[in-house]
Amino acid sequence: MTKTIFASIAATMMAAALCYPVLAQLPDGGGRDILRMSCLGCHDLSPISGSGGFSKEDWEIVVKSMIAMGARIKAEDVPVLTAYLADAFPPRQRN
Secondary structure (H helix, E strand, O other): OHHHHHHHHHHHHHHHHHHHHHHHOOOOOOHHHHHHHOOOOOOOHHHHOOOOOOHHHHHHHHHHHHOOOOOOHHHHHHHHHHHHHHHOOOOOOOO
């Protein structure tokens, strides 16, 4: 029993350590904690950072679709999160 608990704690700490570089990549801002708690609990940063970026309006569509799929984001956090995402991950120029 003790070995199982220790192994679980060790695995959790290793996972947290692996996530730290991802969190360090996130710019500061009001929506950072919302993103960390609401989005990164279900998926890693790659769908966000690899998206090519979106406008605030398009991020709102993405966030609302995540809510429709079960993401736990408070209604009052949606504008904060979408503004943060639009600033941190704006549309990239396509050549």
